[in-house]
Amino acid sequence: MAAPSASPAHDYEPAGELKIGQVGIANLRVRTLDVARLASEMADRVKRAPKLFARAAVIVDFGGLAATPDAATARALLDGLREAGVLPVALAYGSSDNEKLATELGLPLLAKFRAQYESAGGAPVAAPAPAPAPAPRDAAEPAPARTEAKAPPKAVAAGQPGLIQATPVRSGQQVYADNRDLTVLTTVGAGAEVIADGSVHIYGTLRGRALAGAQGNEKARIFCRAFHAELVAIAGNYKVLEDIPKELHGKAVQVWLEKEELKIAALD
Structure with a gap:
């Protein structure tokens, strides 16, 4: 009698690989529930910086x-935001009523990710990311909300060496320095993003986005040798290139926060 044939080996290789990590996404904190005004403000942002907000x-x-x-x-509001040119994908965590609303709208609830943008007036702003972030990786197109009673920022650990990025950060890539400073020895290309919980130092040209103080550290700064940034932000307060005086384009600059206002000045 022939021995029974062996069972075929099962293929457990997944059809899709799911990873949880750093997500660039904007957070629109609604301060005044005026649908027309919110949509108009968002349309203006998209018009001024389409590469970032469209x-x-x-x-x-x-x-x-x-x-x-x-x-x-x-x-x-969701329809107005879509017409303005952005894509609302979720509601932020909140009360039980907020959870019921998300279910009714068919949207997920997400924590406030570190994202990139605005700090006031119902604008999308940078917010702390509760999930651990990976080392340099390719990231999707972006891009942030200061809460009314925000938790104290995570301090950059004393004595911890900063992250050093020795190769260029190219379009679509993201480098994140978790709880430390970030030093980029070369360039940050257009469409690339560098983020640090501490300060960001760029010894080449900055053409992409740089975000310092990502966990809320308002004392963090950004330094770069040749400034052509799409966006710079510190603790959620941001400016895009269109908002920055032309005489600073191409210059060595430093960026810092003073009384919740982002300052940019040429380095001597």
């Missing part, structure tokens, strides 16, 4: 309001 993923954060809006109003 079709950018956005978390909508209703945590700054006294009450969670009803589903009809929330849908009108």
